Amino acid sequence: QQQVKQSPQSLIVQKGGISIINCAYENTAFDYFPWYQQFPGKGPALLIAIRPDVSEKKEGRFTISFNKSAKQFSLHIMDSQPGDSATYFCAASMRETSGSRLTFGEGTQLTVNP
Amino acid sequence: AAGVIQSPRHLIKEKRETATLKCYPIPRHDTVYWYQQGPGQDPQFLISFYEKMQSDKGSIPDRFSAQQFSDYHSELNMSSLELGDSALYFCASSFNSGGSYNEQFFGPGTRLTVL
Numbered sequence: 001q002q003q004v005k006q007s008p009q010s011l012i013v014q015k016g017g018i019s020i021i022n023c024a025y026e027n028t029a030f031d032y033f034p035w036y037q038q039f040p041g042k043g044p045a046l047l048i049a050i051r052p053d054v055s056e057k058k059e060g061r062f063t064i065s066f067n068k069s070a071k072q073f074s075l076h077i078m079d080s081q082p083g084d085s086a087t088y089f090c091a092a093s094m095r096e097t098s099g100s101r102l103t104f105g106e107g108t109q110l111t112v113n114p
Numbered sequence: 115a116a117g118v119i120q121s122p123r124h125l126i127k128e129k130r131e132t133a134t135l136k137c138y139p140i141p142r143h144d145t146v147y148w149y150q151q152g153p154g155q156d157p158q159f160l161i162s163f164y165e166k167m168q169s170d171k172g173s174i175p176d177r178f179s180a181q182q183f184s185d186y187h188s189e190l191n192m193s194s195l196e197l198g199d200s201a202l203y204f205c206a207s208s209f210n211s212g213g214s215y216n217e218q219f220f221g222p223g224t225r226l227t228v229l
Contacts, residue, residue: 036220041225043222044157046218046219089157095216099169099170099208099216100170104157106155107155
């Protein structure tokens, strides 16, 4: 059972457009929500992360929106570029003193056409 | 900046053989995590260690074992390899500062192929 559900599975956007990826979770104990970018054959790279005490976080062209009551969060990529073409994973974890596992969504394959 | 180092990067084994994957965390990081990623799938958590003690355990087969050493590097030992073990294996590390949100940084992965 997927604890973090991600959509869409794939996304095609034109250069300069906005890419939007959505995630939903069930476990209310999750309190840390990062997004990772992964290129083929490479390790996931941390993009941006948010805690449930804020509703939005922006870093450059990347913005996370968080809706605690709906248990949903999303990634917005503004001015999408061909170099953004990759697989994006949302994740969630529970803060623990000894480190917390990440539970990933299924991933979204983003293609940005030139 | 220093990143997580994994070795080897590629490994080819026969069924029923054993394999050892190594992970060197970012300097001063005290927690390591192991994940397995099949083709087209999301990474699945296997096991983690904090200060050389197992801290969390996920869907790791009994054929696999892992440990973290005094220098904080970690090794994942895999025995009686099966075809289904073919995957990318990632190590991640974080600095657990007690009560903080532990950002996990991933290594480049080891691609294991079992023939």
